[in-house]
Structures are given as C-alpha cells and as structure tokens.
Amino acid sequence: MSKMITKKINDFFTYKNKILFVEDVSVIDISKRINTPFYIYSTASLRRRYTQLSKSLKNINHSLYFSVKSNSNLAVLRVLSLLGSGMDVVSGGEYLRAQKAGVPGDKIVFSGVGKTYDEIKLALSNGIRQFNVESIPEIKLINKIAANTGKKAPISIRVNPDVDAQTHEKIMTGKLENKFGIPINSALEVYRIASELNSIKIVGIDLHIGSQITDILPFETAFLKIANFIKKLREEGHFIDRVDIGGGLGISYSTKEKDPISIDKFSSMLDKTFNKMNLEIQLEPGRFISGNSGLLITSVVYLKEGTNKNFLIIDAGMNDLLRPAIYDAEHEILPVIEEKNNHNQIVADIVGPICESSDVFSKNTTLPKMTSGDFLAIYSAGAYGAVMSSEYNSRPLIPELIVNENLVSVVRSRPKIEDVIKRDQIPYWLR
Numbered sequence: 280m281s282k283m284i285t286k287k288i289n290d291f292f293t294y295k296n297k298i299l300f301v302e303d304v305s306v307i308d309i310s311k312r313i314n315t316p317f318y319i320y321s322t323a324s325l326r327r328r329y330t331q332l333s334k335s336l337k338n339i340n341h342s343l344y345f346s347v348k349s350n351s352n353l354a355v356l357r358v359l360s361l362l363g364s365g366m367d368v369v370s371g372g373e374y375l376r377a378q379k380a381g382v383p384g385d386k387i388v389f390s391g392v393g394k395t396y397d398e399i400k401l402a403l404s405n406g407i408r409q410f411n412v413e414s415i416p417e418i419k420l421i422n423k424i425a426a427n428t429g430k431k432a433p434i435s436i437r438v439n440p441d442v443d444a445q446t447h448e449k450i451m452t453g454k455l456e457n458k459f460g461i462p463i464n465s466a467l468e469v470y471r472i473a474s475e476l477n478s479i480k481i482v483g484i485d486l487h488i489g490s491q492i493t494d495i496l497p498f499e500t501a502f503l504k505i506a507n508f509i510k511k512l513r514e515e516g517h518f519i520d521r522v523d524i525g526g527g528l529g530i531s532y533s534t535k536e537k538d539p540i541s542i543d544k545f546s547s548m549l550d551k552t553f554n555k556m557n558l559e560i561q562l563e564p565g566r567f568i569s570g571n572s573g574l575l576i577t578s579v580v581y582l583k584e585g586t587n588k589n590f591l592i593i594d595a596g597m598n599d600l601l602r603p604a605i606y607d608a609e610h611e612i613l614p615v616i617e618e619k620n621n622h623n624q625i626v627a628d629i630v631g632p633i634c635e636s637s638d639v640f641s642k643n644t645t646l647p648k649m650t651s652g653d654f655l656a657i658y659s660a661g662a663y664g665a666v667m668s669s670e671y672n673s674r675p676l677i678p679e680l681i682v683n684e685n686l687v688s689v690v691r692s693r694p695k696i697e698d699v700i701k702r703d704q705i706p707y708w709l710r
C-alpha cells in the first residue's frame with residue numbers, strides 16, 4: 280500500500296494524497312454526491328474556536344453569546360449550545376432558531392436597532408437574558424409590553440463610544456455617524472429615563488464597534504471609554520453588573536496568515552481595562568468562531584480565455600457568498616485536488632455566473648490551468664456566507680453540510696427550483 284501524504288492547512292482542513300479533506304471526509308467524495316456549490320462546516324473547528332476563546336478568558340468573569348447573524352444554521356447553533364454557549368440574536372427568527380437549537384431564554388441576548396413589537400413580545404414571553412436597547416422609543420415600547428405581560432424587562436443600553444474601528448466602512452458601527460447605539464455623551468440621560476420606568480430593569484451596558492477588526496487598539500480605546508462611563512453611571516446610582524462588549528474579533532481569510540489579534544492579548548487587555556470593577560464581561564463573537572470553520576465548495580463552469588484577460592467562471596456566485604461584492608473581501612481560493620505540478624499556470628479573474636460586474640471572487644490570480652468540472656474551495660466562508668445568501672437570478676439557496684470526524688450530514692438542503700417558483704403567484708386578474 281502506498282504511503283498517505285498529508286499536508287495540513289490546519290487541524291480540520293487537510294490535503295491527504297493531494298485531495299482536500301474536511302476532518303476525515305474527502306471533499307471529492309461529497310462533491311460526487313452533492314452538486315456544487317455547497318457550504319461545508321467542521322464541527323471540530325467550531326468547537327476549537329469556541330473553547331480557544333473561552334480558555335483565553337478563563338481568568339475573567341465572562342460569558343459567551345455566539346452571534347447568530349454570522350451563521351444561523353441550527354446544526355452550528357447546536358454544536359455551540361452543547362458547549363454551553365449563549366446566543367446573541369438580532370431578530371425574532373434568530374431568537375426562535377436559538378431556542379430550537381436548545382438555548383434557554385436566559386442565555387439569549389437580543390441586539391439590533393429595530394426590534395418590533397412582536398419580536399419584543401416573543402422574547403419577553405419565552406424568556407430573555409437582556410435586550411440590548413438602542414433608542415428611547417425602543418425602551419418605552421419594551422416598558423409598555425413588559426407592563427402588559429406583568430414582567431420586568433432586563434435591558435442593557437448600547438452606547439456608541441465614537442471610536443473608529445478601522446475596518447471596512449460598511450461593517451463599522453461605533454462612530455457617531457453610524458445608526459447604532461446611544462451617543463456616549465447623551466447616554467447618562469437615557470439611563471436616567473430608563474431607570475424611571477416601572478417595567479424596566481437596567482442590568483448593564485453594551486457596545487459593539489464593528490466587525491472584522493484587525494487591531495486591538497480600537498477595542499481598547501472603546502472599552503476604556505466605557506469603563507469610565509460605568510464609573511459615572513454607578514456614581515449616579517445605576518445598577519450595572521454586566522458589560523457586553525459585542526463581537527468584532529477579526530480573522531484571517533488566507534491559509535497563510537494567523538488571526539490578526541491574539542486572543543490572549545485581547546483577554547489581558549480586557550482584564551486590565553475592567554480590572555476590579557466587579558463586572559461580568561459578555562462577548563458576542565460571531566466570525567471568530569464560525570468564519571474559519573467553513574468552506575464554500577464550487578466547481579469550474581468554464582475557463583474563458585481572452586486576449587486581454589482570462590476568466591475562470593465558477594458555479595458559486597455573489598448570491599451565494601456576498602462578501603467579496605459588498606465588502607471587497609478577498610477569500611483565499613484553494614484547489615480541491617492539489618495539482619501535481621504547477622507548470623501549466625494561468626492568470627485569471629475568478630468570477631461567478633451572476634449578471635453583475637461585482638460578481639468577482641478574486642482578480643489576477645495565478646492558478647493551475649483548470650477545466651470545466653474541476654473543484655475549488657473558498658476559504659473562511661463559515662461566517663456571513665450562507666446567512667447572507669439570496670436567490671438572485673432565480674438560483675435556489677445552496678445546501679449546507681456539516682462534518683464530524685468521518686460523518687457528514689446535509690443540514691440545509693437545496694430547494695427544488697419548482698418550489699422556489701411556486702412561491703410566486705399570478706393574480707386571478709392576470710390569468
């Protein structure tokens with residue numbers, strides 16, 4: 280028997296005899312059974328990222344609330360809930376998903392700038408750890424609904440610290456021009472107003488300055504501002520025993536780079552900033568846990584060779600993975616079968632089939648010459664991938680799969696196009 284040659288990308292994604300594996304499952308074997316494109320997640324990776332983070336915070340009184348918006352697949356939520364994770368949700372739908380995955384209401388925090396009457400009522404009736412509230416009208420509505428149900432609603436007020444997170448402008452949330460939170464200079468007054476409402480119980484403070492943050496400094500600046508503000512709140516007699524610091528930890532989108540922020544350094548910074556303040560520190564990590572735990576598997580439709588440019592057209596499009604089109608995100612793209620030699624290389628843009636010029640995954644990429652049917656894997660696709668996908672161009676949502684060692688399960692199946700079309704109706708007066 281010939282010897283297996285193994286080349287690790289990391290502990291969960293490996294080339295074995297030049298074929299890409301997710302844990303112990305060959306991507307080629309799956310791709311023969313399930314049509315591309317599809318998402319595939321590694322259970323072991325989700326577990327590792329969660330435990331890595333919680334271990335690095337072990338000296339701090341903390342709790343973790345996975346940000347469901349980054350990946351809301353029930354199987355993913357279940358993996359994390361079995362580890363004891365709470366969930367951060369931003370809609371009634373996400374709240375119900377968290378519950379379905381087995382997360383009790385007292386481990387769910389509800390964020391978001393536009394919670395509706397029905398969403399607030401749902402969370403209050405089924406149980407909630409806290410609402411992260413963002414405006415006076417929202418606080419008043421929560422108070423009214425809580426009064427009607429005879430409950431006291433636990434709230435943390437999201438404060439906007441006016442700090443530049445130095446990330447892509449479309450995922451920056453902590454500057455005053457962003458719609459999020461109450462400006463730090465007016466937040467004291469909002470605490471006063473909230474404390475006078477009978478059905479509101481203030482439990483803490485909340486912030487979230489942005490996502491895919493790659494430098495520790497903006498975090499530190501924001502947390503210092505919040506720590507000082509908590510002192511002021513306590514002097515005024517407000518009860519604050521939790522600070523929810525949101526998510527935002529950046530990841531690498533290349534197999535060649537490590538996480539941009541060391542979580543041990545992040546943890547020490549947190550400890551120092553909120554030192555001896557007797558606070559529970561809540562985190563809402565999304566991307567950090569799910570991002571590097573998933574791949575998008577796609578195949579080549581055509582290689583279109585031109586005089587000016589070559590295009591490798593793949594069967595995944597911006598409707599399946601939106602990040603490159605809206606955030607200029609660059610995900611490393613890996614071959615599913617590693618080429619034996621790299622003699623026959625081309626330079627091409629890797630593009631999707633959608634009729635939009637922004638449907639581009641990478642530009643001027645040097646890659647082995649590929650032909651129709653060859654498989655590729657888009658790296659770091661576990662966060663803000665499947666959740667942001669759409670049926671644009673009438674392409675049904677693509678399947679999601681999850682691997683656990685040598686087991687692989689489809690955890691969201693591809694709808695039939697007939698069923699997608701059937702959702703529309705021609706009214707009787709057009710028949």
Ligand code: PLP
Nearest residue numbers: 346490491526527563564565566
């Ligand atoms: N919490 C809130 C309120 C968010 O809006 C987000 C995402 O932007 C997160 C947590 C998760 O962020 P990330 O995936 O960057 O950790």
